[in-house]
Every structure is written in structure tokens, then in C-alpha cells.
Amino acid sequence: VAEMGTPERSVVTTCAYCGVGCSFKAELNGDELVRMVPWKHGKANRGHSCVKGRFAYGYASHPDRILNPMIRDSIEEPWREVSWEEALDFAADRMRGIQERHGRKSVGVITSSRCTNEETYLVQKLTRAVFGNNNTDTCARVCHSPTGYGLGQTFGTSAGTQDFDSVEKMDVAVVIGANPTDGHPVFASRMKRRLREGAKLIVIDPRRIDLFEGPHVKAAHHLPLRPGTNVAVVTALAHVIVTEGLYDEAFIRERCDWDEFQAYAEFVSDRRHAPESTALLTGVNAQDLRAAARLYATGGNGAIYYGLGVTEHSQGSTTVMGLANLAMLTGNIGREGVGVNPLRGQNNVQGSCDMGSFPHELPGYRHVKGAEVREIFETAWGVEIDPEPGLRIPNMLDAAVDGSFKGLYCQGEDILQSDPDTKHVAAGLAAMDCVIVHDLFLNETANYAHVFLPGSSFLEKNGTFTNAERRINRVRKVMEPRNGYEDWEVTQLLANAMGGGWSYTHPREIMAEIAATTPSFAGVTYELLEEVGSVQWPCNEEHPVGTPLMHVDGFMRGKGRFLFTEYVATDEKTGPRFPLLLTTGRILSQYNVGAQTRRTANSIWHDEDVLEIHPHDAENRGVTDGDWVKLASRSGETALRARITERMSPGVVYTTFHHPGTQANVVTTDFSDWATNCPEYKVTAVQVSPSNGP
Ligand code: SF4
Numbered sequence: 275v276a277e278m279g280t281p282e283r284s285v286v287t288t289c290a291y292c293g294v295g296c297s298f299k300a301e302l303n304g305d306e307l308v309r310m311v312p313w314k315h316g317k318a319n320r321g322h323s324c325v326k327g328r329f330a331y332g333y334a335s336h337p338d339r340i341l342n343p344m345i346r347d348s349i350e351e352p353w354r355e356v357s358w359e360e361a362l363d364f365a366a367d368r369m370r371g372i373q374e375r376h377g378r379k380s381v382g383v384i385t386s387s388r389c390t391n392e393e394t395y396l397v398q399k400l401t402r403a404v405f406g407n408n409n410t411d412t413c414a415r416v417c418h419s420p421t422g423y424g425l426g427q428t429f430g431t432s433a434g435t436q437d438f439d440s441v442e443k444m445d446v447a448v449v450i451g452a453n454p455t456d457g458h459p460v461f462a463s464r465m466k467r468r469l470r471e472g473a474k475l476i477v478i479d480p481r482r483i484d485l486f487e488g489p490h491v492k493a494a495h496h497l498p499l500r501p502g503t504n505v506a507v508v509t510a511l512a513h514v515i516v517t518e519g520l521y522d523e524a525f526i527r528e529r530c531d532w533d534e535f536q537a538y539a540e541f542v543s544d545r546r547h548a549p550e551s552t553a554l555l556t557g558v559n560a561q562d563l564r565a566a567a568r569l570y571a572t573g574g575n576g577a578i579y580y581g582l583g584v585t586e587h588s589q590g591s592t593t594v595m596g597l598a599n600l601a602m603l604t605g606n607i608g609r610e611g612v613g614v615n616p617l618r619g620q621n622n623v624q625g626s627c628d629m630g631s632f633p634h635e636l637p638g639y640r641h642v643k644g645a646e647v648r649e650i651f652e653t654a655w656g657v658e659i660d661p662e663p664g665l666r667i668p669n670m671l672d673a674a675v676d677g678s679f680k681g682l683y684c685q686g687e688d689i690l691q692s693d694p695d696t697k698h699v700a701a702g703l704a705a706m707d708c709v710i711v712h713d714l715f716l717n718e719t720a721n722y723a724h725v726f727l728p729g730s731s732f733l734e735k736n737g738t739f740t741n742a743e744r745r746i747n748r749v750r751k752v753m754e755p756r757n758g759y760e761d762w763e764v765t766q767l768l769a770n771a772m773g774g775g776w777s778y779t780h781p782r783e784i785m786a787e788i789a790a791t792t793p794s795f796a797g798v799t800y801e802l803l804e805e806v807g808s809v810q811w812p813c814n815e816e817h818p819v820g821t822p823l824m825h826v827d828g829f830m831r832g833k834g835r836f837l838f839t840e841y842v843a844t845d846e847k848t849g850p851r852f853p854l855l856l857t858t859g860r861i862l863s864q865y866n867v868g869a870q871t872r873r874t875a876n877s878i879w880h881d882e883d884v885l886e887i888h889p890h891d892a893e894n895r896g897v898t899d900g901d902w903v904k905l906a907s908r909s910g911e912t913a914l915r916a917r918i919t920e921r922m923s924p925g926v927v928y929t930t931f932h933h934p935g936t937q938a939n940v941v942t943t944d945f946s947d948w949a950t951n952c953p954e955y956k957v958t959a960v961q962v963s964p965s966n967g968p
Pocket residue numbers: 289290291292293294295296319323324325326327328458459460461
């Protein structure tokens with residue numbers, strides 16, 4: 275650092291990796307970015323950062339960046355570099371031609387939760403106002419869509435209920451299906467500090483995650499459930515709270531529908547939901563479960579933190595509802611230190627959902643069927659909006675295989691590597707007549723693309739991200755886009771090539787349109803963000819500088835709603851051929867498909883995906899630590915090295931999907947959440963056997 279000297283200038287911006295949303299000072303000498311320093315005034319990180327964020331700038335200048343547009347007539351041909359104008363005309367002609375031949379619903383978009391709010395807003399507008407349908411979906415489909423549905427149904431909106439600061443008032447943390455140390459490192463540090471101060475921890479996870487037994491932190495209870503049984507465990511916790519009379523009657527009478535509660539109480543009191551009845555199914559000791567329920571209900575401020583280990587299941591939405599039930603039962607909602615807190619994986623999962631990128635919702639979580647809502651946007655955009663919900667990502671791929679979906683604009687997503695059942699994704703992409711990939715790098719999906727539009731990195735654009743605590747943070751341009759355009763400009767150029775007639779000159783104008791059409795953003799302006807740093811939505815006349823805590827005086831939907839959470843076994847079954855259960859996740863130094871982190875200085879620490887396996891399971895198969903193994907499922911197979919560890923429960927194996935060489939999603943299934951189609955990444959029946967390598 276000393277060698278770098280005093281930087282000539284700095285720009286404060288927001289990390290583009292995880293949902294913590296850390297603020298950084300990007301320091302430059304001339305045009306060269308020399309380091310990223312965590313910004314002490316950042317309200318989400320207060321001067322801290324993790325290793326991923328510090329090194330993030332590396333990928334922006336990586337030689338793999340594609341800086342010029344490319345096209346090709348078919349995916350068998352080599353790419354041809356062309357001008358922006360030619361690429362956009364080519365893309366627009368193809369998309370228009372497809373719609374003429376196959377109808378206006380034969381094309382759609384997939385956007386990324388890495389994109390800014392403004393970019394996401396424009397992409398869904400492109401779909402609705404230019405393509406003329408609602409075939410817009412986001413990668414939140416494959417991570418937190420059950421959060422949207424589950425919290426929407428119970429509380430009335432899809433959002434984390436507390437701010438990060440609230441963790442300092444937490445007495446009992448329930449961490450379920452999340453590994454904050456790896457996934458949300460800066461928030462994990464704040465949680466650990468509170469735990470060291472004496473707060474208690476309950477971990478519900480098939481793995482012994484670091485939090486379970488880290489330095490100076492030991493979980494009071496670990497419930498190592500069998501993958502796929504979240505609903506049974508959560509309902510058993512509710513059973514204990516209700517049958518032992520540990521619920522907060524005053525809160526429920528005041529804030530929830532009492533008749534609904536009584537029906538729910540009768541449901542969970544049934545003996546089939548008792549911990550003793552579910553122990554065999556879930557693998558969780560009944561005494562441990564009872565003790566955990568008592569601690570959560572009586573230990574003071576109880577806060578639930580959850581991640582994709584909750585949502586990425588066939589009953590992901592049901593588990594989210596079950597967690598909301600627990601918070602309402604115990605009155606742990608609407609004040610500091612409590613709540614239901616989804617830990618969002620990507621930087622802007624919250625924002626991409628807020629901005630209407632789901633095929634059934636306009637910005638602000640309003641259903642497209644609502645004529646009065648459509649009218650707001652029809653007036654603003656000067657078009658008619660289709661009242662029928664569009665296709666979700668898996669439906670787009672199914673329709674492509676069936677021949678009715680022919681054109682896709684895929685912005686900032688590598689669905690071939692990230693989405694489940696890789697063979698099916700490839701078949702869908704291969705069946706399309708026009709795949710437009712808009713990205714920084716030639717990713718795996720680009721193998722099936724006809725148009726490649728170079729993307730801009732987070733350092734090269736203006737906009738906003740909304741983090742896991744609903745905090746809208748500014749993203750500021752640190753350097754000019756190496757590809758020539760910010761991503762929102764590329765979407766505008768594509769829209770205009772198809773007759774959109776858009777004329778935005780800066781993302782602040784897009785935010786002004788968002789504010790004018792979306793009540794929870796009504797008070798958000800770039801001027802306000804400059805003045806106060808960041809705000810948490812709702813931000814409007816009633817809450818002019820935002821809302822740190824949700825549901826303080828009442829739930830967004832009025833009365834909180836208890837919903838029945840009946841356990842239904844997944845269709846994915848173990849058996850003699852596939853006796854183990856695979857669950858997937860992430861590691862600290864990598865981010866999702868690794869397209870960015872693999873191109874930064876930190877990637878040297880973990881240069882391959884490995885398979886974690888319990889010593890008994892390894893020994894039974896003649897596998898020793900570091901051996902190559904074959905990982906096979908009904909969907910496919912891959913090879914990777916084994917890491918033998920007691921972090922895993924017997925019968926459960928674990929890997930990550932950061933490296934395209936592994937293609938971990940070759941083995942995952944196409945089963946998904948009943949309500950949202952969020953894939954069931956966390957439960958795949960597999961076999962592991964010795965292998966000679968790939
Ligand atoms: Fe912060 Fe997450 Fe970025 Fe790490 S990856 S610096 S925790 S926002």
C-alpha cells in the first residue's frame with residue numbers, strides 16, 4: 275500500500291457481489307484503480323469488507339473481457355466482431371422476425387440480480403413495452419423467489435424485516451439454511467460479535483457450518499436435518515411452542531387474525547408434528563429440537579436468518595411461511611433484534627425483485643392482472659400491457675424445447691452453468707433462433723448465442739443496488755466503460771432498435787420514473803441518496819428517509835397470516851443406485867459461477883470445486899482424501915476431488931458450482947418449489963465412486 279502512495283482521487287461505490295452491499299472507496303492514480311478501501315461511512319459495512327469485495331476490481335480489467343459486439347448466423351459458426359449498430363440491428367431484426375413468425379410471446383428476457391435497479395427496470399420495461407409480453411424473469415427465480423412468495427403471503431411484502439444494525443439487539447439467532455461466514459462475511463462478523471457478547475445461536479443445517487463452532491462462538495444447538503425436511507423441522511418447532519404454551523398471545527391477538535391462529539394452532543398441535551414423531555424423518559433428535567424451540571421462544575429477542583438452504587427446495591415457499599409463522603407465534607417481529615431476515619446471495623436480489631422482473635409482477639410487487647396498476651405504467655410508457663403473466667425461466671426453456679419460445683435476451687446471467695439440469699438448459703438454448711448474451715465474458719451460455727453484447731462492470735456505471743436489508747446504495751462510475759456503453763444504455767439501444775423511442779440520458783432519470791410509478795420508492799432520488807448516503811425502502815412521504823424496521827405497528831398486509839405448513843416429501847428419492855443426498859453451496863473466496871471471482875487475485879485460494887463427504891461414506895467407497903471421484907445422479911455425472919470431513923453428516927455430500935470444469939449442475943434435477951419453480955438445488959440423490967478424473 276505504501277508503494278501506491280496517496281491516491282489522486284477516490285469514488286465511493288458499492289460492492290457488486292453479495293447482498294450485504296458493502297460501500298467501498300475506489301482509489302485511483304490517473305485512470306488506474308489501485309485499491310478498494312472499505313468505506314467507514316457505509317451503513318451496511320461500517321468500514322469492513324471481505325476478501326471477495328476487496329479484490330473485485332481485478333475482473334474489470336481482466337484480458338478475458340469482451341469489448342466489441344459479435345454476431346453469428348448460427349452457433350456452429352465462428353463469432354464475427356461488428357459495430358454496435360450492426361449487432362443491435364442484427365439482434366432487433368432476429369427478435370422482430372421471430373415475433374412475426376411465432377407470435378409476440380415467443381421471445382423474452384432473463385435478467386440478473388447483479389444488475390442495478392435501473393438496468394433491471396429497463397429490462398422489464400423492454401419486455402413489456404417493446405416485446406409486448408411479460409416473459410421477463412430474473413435469476414432470483416433460482417434463489418429467493420420463495421422468499422417473495424412466502425413473505426408476501428404471510429406479512430404482505432417480500433423483504434427482510436430488519437436492518438443489519440438490528441443484530442446488535444438480538445439475543446437468540448436462528449440460522450437456517452445459510453452459511454453467513456462464506457456467503458455474507460461482513461454481516462457474519464457482526465453476528466459473531468453479538469454471539470461473543472453472549473447471544474445464543476441455533477443452527478439448522480445438514481453441515482456443521484463455521485458458525486456452529488468458530489473461534490469463541492459455539493452454537494447452543496445444532497439441528498443437523500436431513501436435506502429436504504425443513505418443513506417438518508420448522509413445523510415441529512411450532513408444535514413445541516404451541517403445545518407448551520410458549521407463544522405470545524397478546525402479540526397474536528393484536529397483530530394477527532386470532533381465528534386463523536386457532537386453526538393453525540390446532541394444525542401444528544397434531545401429534546404427527548411432534549419432534550418425537552418427526553425425528554426419524556428429519557434426523558433431528560427430539561430433545562434437541564424441543565430445547566431449540568424453547569430457547570427461541572423464551573430467550574429474548576429472537577431473530578431468524580436464512581438463506582438458500584431454505585428456499586431451494588420443492589417446499590421452499592412453505593418453509594419461508596413456516597419461519598414467518600414462528601416469528602408471529604413468538605412476537606419476534608417489528609422491533610430491533612428480531613425478525614425474519616433472508617440473507618440474499620447476490621448484491622441486488624432484493625432490487626431485482628422490487629423492480630418487477632418477475633413475469634407476474636410489475637415494479638413494487640403488483641400483479642399484472644391489476645388493471646389499475648397496469649394503467650399507471652401504460653400511462654407512463656404509452657403502451658398497452660399484456661394482463662397475462664409471462665413465462666418463468668424453466669417454462670421458457672421447456673417452451674423452447676417444445677418449439678414455441680424462440681428468442682432470449684440474457685443479461686448478466688450464465689444460465690448454462692448456474693441453472694439446474696444442464697442438459698435441459700442446453701437443449702432449450704440450442705432450440706432458439708436468437709440468443710442474445712449481454713455479459714462481461716464469453717460465458718458458457720454464450721456457446722449457444724447468436725449475438726454477444728459486451729457488458730460493463732460495476733466500476734463503469736451509475737445506478738443503485740438494494741441490499742438484503744432493503745438499503746438502496748449508490749453505484750458510482752469509477753471509470754469509463756471499456757466496452758463503450760453502460761449496461762442500461764445497451765438495453766436502451768436494443769429497445770430503440772426495435773422502435774422503443776426511449777431517451778434516458780442518465781440513470782437518475784430512470785430512478786425518477788421508478789419513483790413516479792412505485793409507491794415504496796416514491797421518495798427515492800439521487801439527490802436524497804447523495805444527502806443521506808443510502809435509504810431503506812419504503813421511502814415516501816410517510817417515511818422520507820426510509821424504513822429500517824418493517825411491520826412495526828402492523829403488517830404490510832394488515833393482519834399477519836398464519837399458514838399451514840404440511841410436510842410433503844420431495845419426488846427426489848434416494849435408493850440403491852443413488853443412496854446419498856447431494857446439497858450445493860458456495861465458498862468465501864468465490865461468487866456463484868465464478869465468472870468474476872475466478873478472474874481476480876483471490877481465486878488462487880480455491881481453484882476447483884471439491885466434494886465434501888463424511889469419513890464413513892468415503893471409507894465405504896474406498897475413497898481417500900484428495901482422490902478423484904465420480905458424482906452421478908439420475909440427471910448426469912461429473913468428476914471432482916473428494917474432501918473427507920466430519921462437517922458433513924453421514925449420507926450427505928456437498929459441493930459448489932464455481933468452476934465450469936466441474937459443471938456441478940449437470941447432476942442437479944429439474945424438481946422445483948411448488949409455488950415459484952425455484953429449483954431444488956439442495957436435494958439430489960447421488961452416488962459417489964472412485965474415478966480416474968475428468
Ligand atoms: Fe461486502 Fe459481500 Fe462484497 Fe464481501 S462480497 S465486500 S461481504 S458486499
